[in-house]
Amino acid sequence: MKDYPDEVRRAFRSYRTALEEAERKRKPTDGLLGFGRALKDDPCHEVLDREILTIVDEAAISELSAEIAASIVEALLFPESAPPWPLSAQWMLRAEERHALKLIPFVAEGDAADLAGRYASKYRPWDRLPAQKAVLQELKKRGRNSG
DSSP states (O other): OOOHHHHHHHHHHHHHHHHHHHHHHOOTTTTGGGOSOOGGGOTHHHHHHHHHHHHHHHHHHSOOOHHHHHHHHHHHHSOOOSSOOOGGGHHHHHHHGGGGGGTGGGSOHHHHHHHHHHHHTTSOGGGOOHHHHHHHHHHHHHHHTOO
């Protein structure tokens, strides 16, 4: 069986490397007034999204244990952050969190409750985008299904 949590972490590491390379190659005027390439248009963002989607889809149809599902969700919601992620990656990291929604039903109730508590403290309520609100709602709902 594939190590899905490690594959998620590897995808994030590859994204960080590609993003840092794109930032190094970037000219100060890129993206200004529509000239050059803006960092937001770099293909590394789409590559990450495709990789994460493939991993999550594959994991969702495999014989996934609750423990592995929780590890994948944790890797999606709390990507390694040493050194801290560049500001230019923040919106993409938030977008990738939505993929956890497919795997939350496989997570054990206790783990979902734990993840919900940790995830709730990651973003202040007014900083949560629709994806973060949906993920938190599903984690809380799954965590209440104990018993």
